[in-house]
Amino acid sequence: MGTRLEGKVAVIVGAGQSAGETMGNGRATAITFAREGAAVVLVDRDPESLAETARQIDGPAVTQVVADVAADDGPDRIVAAAVDAHGGFDILHNNVGIGAGDGPPHHLTDDGYDLIMDVNLRAMWRTCRAAVPVLRARGGGAIVNISSLAAIAAAGNQAAYKLSKAGVNALTHTLAITNAKHRVRVNAIMPGFIDTPMAVDALARALDTDRDIVAERRAAAVPLGRQGTAWDVANAALFLASDEAAFITGVLLAVDGGQSARIG
Ligand SMILES: NC(=O)c1ccc[n+]([C@@H]2O[C@H](COP(=O)([O-])OP(=O)(O)OC[C@H]3O[C@@H](n4cnc5c(N)ncnc54)[C@H](O)[C@@H]3O)[C@@H](O)[C@H]2O)c1
Numbered sequence: 001m002g003t004r005l006e007g008k009v010a011v012i013v014g015a016g017q018s019a020g021e022t023m024g025n026g027r028a029t030a031i032t033f034a035r036e037g038a039a040v041v042l043v044d045r046d047p048e049s050l051a052e053t054a055r056q057i058d059g060p061a062v063t064q065v066v067a068d069v070a071a072d073d074g075p076d077r078i079v080a081a082a083v084d085a086h087g088g089f090d091i092l093h094n095n096v097g098i099g100a101g102d103g104p105p106h107h108l109t110d111d112g113y114d115l116i117m118d119v120n121l122r123a124m125w126r127t128c129r130a131a132v133p134v135l136r137a138r139g140g141g142a143i144v145n146i147s148s149l150a151a152i153a154a155a156g157n158q159a160a161y162k163l164s165k166a167g168v169n170a171l172t173h174t175l176a177i178t179n180a181k182h183r184v185r186v187n188a189i190m191p192g193f194i195d196t197p198m199a200v201d202a203l204a205r206a207l208d209t210d211r212d213i214v215a216e217r218r219a220a221a222v223p224l225g226r227q228g229t230a231w232d233v234a235n236a237a238l239f240l241a242s243d244e245a246a247f248i249t250g251v252l253l254a255v256d257g258g259q260s261a262r263i264g
Pocket of ligand 1: 013014015016017018023024025026043044045046049067068069070071095096097098119146147148149150190191192193194195196197198199
């Protein structure tokens with residue numbers, strides 16, 4: 001057990017994960033925050049996956065909230081549950097993101113566009129809107145938004161995903177500026193190729209090939225020569241959420257093994 005988040009309450013939205021052999025970003029972050037002493041409020045729409053994350057946490061207080069963050073009452077329910085459990089919170093980690101139903105702009109359907117934008121961007125904005133008064137009342141806090149390298153890189157077959165994540169970057173900047181005087185810091189992480197089931201297994205299914213082949217191709221595209229793991233994302237989130245990052249707000253941190261350096 002570490003102490004980097006001792007005394008803090010952290011809400012992790014999207015704390016479960018898609019099924020598969022490897023670890024998802026939200027689950028790794030929830031485990032990491034708890035290991036560093038935070039009381040964690042775990043939120044996911046999938047109760048079984050949520051419970052599995054809670055089971056893997058061997059630490060202080062764990063609260064589970066089953067909620068769809070994109071539902072009309074989702075963000076308010078999540079914030080109310082965290083306030084009920086702990087009287088407030090210090091950290092909001094927005095991990096939820098989906099990509100299914102996407103395509104290039106000329107093939108993307110209205111429904112595909114609406115779903116991805118609603119879940120990835122609108123729901124994140126609404127969650128931040130609900131959380132900001134609680135964080136301000138606490139005298140400060142940290143929001144970490146999970147964006148994607150797709151926000152700044154070519155992503156031809158992911159028109160809605162790219163747009164939504166570019167929106168996450170813009171939202172992060174706006175929130176950082178409007179909350180700085182309240183000492184609420186707002187940063188984003190742009191993961192590159194991370195070896196999670198949602199990314200690798202889904203791509204393997206779409207290409208009708210083996211996950212190892214997809215994993216190998218992705219690793220070869222990364223300057224550091226490997227895909228990232230969910231722990232790489234979790235460690236970056238831990239830093240941004242902790243007081244070690246007290247002078248950092250409005251940053252879009254690439255966790256990508258050098259991919260963005262190659263883009264320029
Ligand atoms: N894996 C990568 O290579 C990669 C790269 C860039 C960005 N990201 C981002 O990282 C984040 C997590 O990715 P992951 O691969 O770990 O995904 P994941 O699917 O394993 O985890 C996401 C979790 O969010 C939950 N969720 C989805 N919609 C929800 C909703 N409406 N309400 C509540 N919960 C909901 C899912 O049930 C799941 O437990 C996403 O934002 C994704 O865009 C991933």
